[in-house]
Amino acid sequence: MTSFTQIAPLLEGQAIEVPSWAYGNSGTRFKVFGSPGTPRTVEEKVADAATVHRFTGLAPAVSLHIPWDLVDDYTALRAYAGELGVSIGTINSNTFQDDDYKLGALTHVDRKVRQKAIDHHFECIDVMNATGSRDLKIWLAEGSNYPGQGDIRGRQDRLAQSLQTIYARLSDDQRLVLEYKFFEPAFYHTDVPDWGTSYTQVAALGDRAMVCLDTGHHAPGTNVEFIVAQLLRLGKLGSFDFNSRFYADDDLIVGAADPFQLFRIIFEVIRGGGYAPSNPDSEVAFMLDQCHNIEDKIPGQIRSVLNVQEMTARALLVDRDALTAAQESGDVLGANGIFMDAFYTDVRPDLAAWRETRGLPADPMRAYAESGYQQQIEADRVGGTQAGWN
Amino acid sequence: MTSFTQIAPLLEGQAIEVPSWAYGNSGTRFKVFGSPGTPRTVEEKVADAATVHRFTGLAPAVSLHIPWDLVDDYTALRAYAGELGVSIGTINSNTFQDDDYKLGALTHVDRKVRQKAIDHHFECIDVMNATGSRDLKIWLAEGSNYPGQGDIRGRQDRLAQSLQTIYARLSDDQRLVLEYKFFEPAFYHTDVPDWGTSYTQVAALGDRAMVCLDTGHHAPGTNVEFIVAQLLRLGKLGSFDFNSRFYADDDLIVGAADPFQLFRIIFEVIRGGGYAPSNPDSEVAFMLDQCHNIEDKIPGQIRSVLNVQEMTARALLVDRDALTAAQESGDVLGANGIFMDAFYTDVRPDLAAWRETRGLPADPMRAYAESGYQQQIEADRVGGTQAGWN
């Protein structure tokens, strides 16, 4: 097997965007539980995100969600983030929390509603221009709840038109990434339910339109790493929203539900040239999109970026030459054995030592717990309205 | 095939409880859309429920949810409902919206939290005593999100103890019905995830403890009518929460997603003696539990009770003697054909005529639309706080 020493250089520069909303409260339709220390402002969210980066070295950017992260001065926000050592990453639009969007936004039958949704994306692009963000991410929470309620195909055509208009507004160094999701909040049909739909829509737009793959947005049993491989092959994998799930879009900590799946996904990313440290041409963005409903949010994020890092190390350990040889000789058990050998290797001690050589804590979870940051924010952040999905 | 005339008497007395919360606002974790005319008080919810009954003759009871339906004087509420022609049905408890219940209620490791949850059920029993309700329904929204977070088995033991205490408080003419659910709001393990768990828990309690079957609370592909047949065989089917789903617990209008499944379920209810009009000994309660997130609420409920009635009529039309003969002769296509014949029969014209003979509108949906009730409540219900899940 490849040794840790061999792969260590490829761990340099791994970057995972953390989402601002992960630091605010989230929950289910039944209840949102609050917790002490939750940010009240965008700046406090950015500060928490920067804290994750400080303890891990893995999270140099924070993605924003508009309008949850509306501020008056994005240039100032960008500067503030920079002072804390992080940059502003992907800008996420929101077309699911306005009463006008009850039956659709970019797909709505009413031209005025569509234009309103398009205008919202124009605002997002303005934010991008101010923050220096590369990616506009569109998750389309649109669909219908009852058969016959909408014209499935007409909606698809309107979506294409709306996206075209938005795409045309981007500058040459900006990208549009279109996320797909199997279901929720619509329960009969969803307008972008699968990678095929996202792919065909972005392929019609142009080179700077890409697919965003949220690892929790698939039907039960879906082979997600296959989709990763396919999208990389087609040159259309734009970004990841990492999280994990046992059932539906559970939005649990990445790697928590099925660590082996995360390993397989990252292996295909590396194999397909989507991992920047081993392929400098890669533009695939690694992001988290999770809900810390019941666990502490900052350590939840630290745990998550560490999970991605640990599984990346394991995936890099796969002896690719030996694997190829076994595959080509039809040695089913041998090939699987080489693959599993890397997965079962405990990379944590080596990673701890490697972190220390780079001025990072060997155990970021423990270091955070002992740092006093949590106690500080719990003491400081009294009054005001805790951030959430609104 | 059996004729409509033959089955018409068996449609007499069909009763479906409607839930008070169906008239308030509901939504997903992303957004709750409001709509004009939504009730602000328990009394307004009861009035809407009574309206459904007035137009359909199918919904003589309304189930309440505590604390969403807290009032000072349940005797007065009971009298008010009676004046409107309906009674108070099942009382639903709530152990998922208090901060103390974040990690469990009846299963919590902390005895004080468990006692608080038990006390809440005692309050519900007090309400039952005042309203004359027979059933205390417990949906246990408890579980864990991460492997290792809780002691799965210890929680099961504590649940048994808590239920025992609650059950002991019931009077002899009251029942405890325990609902199961596959997942949500917990995303790793749920404490009562399947009928087997609900059954073994209530079987340990006694004769007046039963299972509540929510038709949307199963894993993908589950044969729900099999569970209906099994629970009736075991004498433990207490009640239904009807709704429909394409994916998870979508809570769509009953019969909307898969009308044929509803037909099969009701067929097994009738065959197993769980349909009161054809088996006076039956104590199985038919209830709705749905979310009208985007559609109008009162017509949504009218549509729902009509769907149950129409599918009941179809299920009654099955020529049971011919079916048995085909089954016993091993005639696969013949038996299936007899079954499908009833399903494909359009009972709507006969039902319309039958309704009119009983002083009900032939087309309750149209009659409601033309009645002016909706316009009236939209005009009247201005100000105040629209009811929802809180």
Next chain:
Amino acid sequence: MTSFTQIAPLLEGQAIEVPSWAYGNSGTRFKVFGSPGTPRTVEEKVADAATVHRFTGLAPAVSLHIPWDLVDDYTALRAYAGELGVSIGTINSNTFQDDDYKLGALTHVDRKVRQKAIDHHFECIDVMNATGSRDLKIWLAEGSNYPGQGDIRGRQDRLAQSLQTIYARLSDDQRLVLEYKFFEPAFYHTDVPDWGTSYTQVAALGDRAMVCLDTGHHAPGTNVEFIVAQLLRLGKLGSFDFNSRFYADDDLIVGAADPFQLFRIIFEVIRGGGYAPSNPDSEVAFMLDQCHNIEDKIPGQIRSVLNVQEMTARALLVDRDALTAAQESGDVLGANGIFMDAFYTDVRPDLAAWRETRGLPADPMRAYAESGYQQQIEADRVGGTQAGWN
């Protein structure tokens, strides 16, 4: 609602290809049950297929599977079919029953194995040339059972090359249709697991390469009618393999498991211009692909084509203008009601009468049962080897 009289002309010319293998024995991995009267030869299969057409007027073509339907003289077979009133339809290739294909065929790492599989398709094209078939259907039963066993992406590239070679061999009036399937017989990854993969592969080939949609080949919960609408929108829906399922690829009689789903699918076919009687430009082929493991095969096929016809009639009954009006006004319940009204209409009496006006039996199932055909073949087909999947 639209009346039956209005839609009757659109029922003219509906054509459903029946598969030769439906008349042979099939089963599960556990057991294949035989039954009296099962065909021993290709000719007997064609005769049974012609019988289905004679009783229904719906099945003017029979699709073949190579090598299960190998004969020396396809010109003679074509003539024989013609005498019986049917034509030879789609030719299906088989790359899953040769020992060489254990680890792949068109995707195999070994160039010799790939060439063997390509050559098999050349033979199929020869058959097409002799039979006058338009479509070469490729179901790729390829994949892997264990992570690491194969190079997922390399296989995709080799598949593209193999398909290119096959496609180049087709004449200008022939088409290649590529079927996708979620899983089975491979249990970890499948090389063409979803419509997106099939679409991107055929889009790379050219205009005469299309997607084949088998209604049973999706993940649990997949909205199949959405895929139908999308593929029609993209101009890439080549053909259907109809059947139904409760769980996986159960291959039950079409419409048996979820009649409402079949209704929704056919509605989208019509709406999208894929139904030839209402859109003469349509080239979408309707086929069955089912397994009659325990039921009688010929009546199983009769039941199936009737189910498609009945559901087509219902889908045609949808009042499209009223539906559009309701959709555009945002009337969720109204639009759904218009849609359901057509589904719940019992078209069987009108269809029976319509059949009689065309010289067909009003009740094809009964007419077949009373015809003596089944008794005849049971008496005649003694000795020899019953046809099956080999």
Next chain:
Amino acid sequence: MTSFTQIAPLLEGQAIEVPSWAYGNSGTRFKVFGSPGTPRTVEEKVADAATVHRFTGLAPAVSLHIPWDLVDDYTALRAYAGELGVSIGTINSNTFQDDDYKLGALTHVDRKVRQKAIDHHFECIDVMNATGSRDLKIWLAEGSNYPGQGDIRGRQDRLAQSLQTIYARLSDDQRLVLEYKFFEPAFYHTDVPDWGTSYTQVAALGDRAMVCLDTGHHAPGTNVEFIVAQLLRLGKLGSFDFNSRFYADDDLIVGAADPFQLFRIIFEVIRGGGYAPSNPDSEVAFMLDQCHNIEDKIPGQIRSVLNVQEMTARALLVDRDALTAAQESGDVLGANGIFMDAFYTDVRPDLAAWRETRGLPADPMRAYAESGYQQQIEADRVGGTQAGWN
């Protein structure tokens, strides 16, 4: 964390029954691939099973399947196995490969068919008496394919009667274990589809009737470790059929699809007292039930028992005291972290060393490959009929 030294004693005596049929050919409904060296006789299967034990020390018993393993003299077979160092384990009945059982066996409407199936179980008990087997395992491959085909509830009643008769035939030291399965080979309803049904059926029989849990026989998303915990709590977990799956009943190598799930399952077994080395009172049988369709069979089985052993070691490493403390303090991330720490620990080097101290090869896979056994059986086993599912 607990150290390997502490847990090593608990690895002593771990025993996993291997199934005789794993050494024969298996496949899908599409194709069964053969391979050189496949056993032709029961004795050769037992020899292969004994080989697995010789290289691993983990597989001291082999389970038989009647009639696949029919021999004239079971006493001789028992002696032969003993000479090779293994015993005969569970006896599996088969009621799915006789034409009479097409529509049912223990549930059939025809009393004669039921009696035939009961008599078959009596024969299996005779075999048990001769082989000294403790357990009669019944997997009921019964159900129906079409709604209406059978009387779901009547079948359940007949099943209860049939099981009663079989159970009464057992001696006091024998057990009946009833396996459940979500679907296949029946595709509409299955007579024992879930643990609840198996539990209620065996609970009605008596103390020596238990549930068999096949890890691949559940609906998508099912929390299998919850069922393990529940059955142990109810005192009704009789045995495991281990294997793994991505989709349906894929019957892949245990631990291959989701190693973390295997870890969670074994953790609950240990926690619930079902692991004999740490609870001498436990009578839970660990068995494999897998299909090596494309991989080599003997190394496939070696890999499997090693996977169970490795995951058992990891599960034993969980620091139960620390876990309980974290759970009781509501530390979600802490409790999960303790749990994951054990899972991520690489126990393989310690296990290799431990094996050597016990006279076993450090790397059983490599030792087998280098032993020449495979070459020997490939050379020896020429001619005859390779064993399979018949």
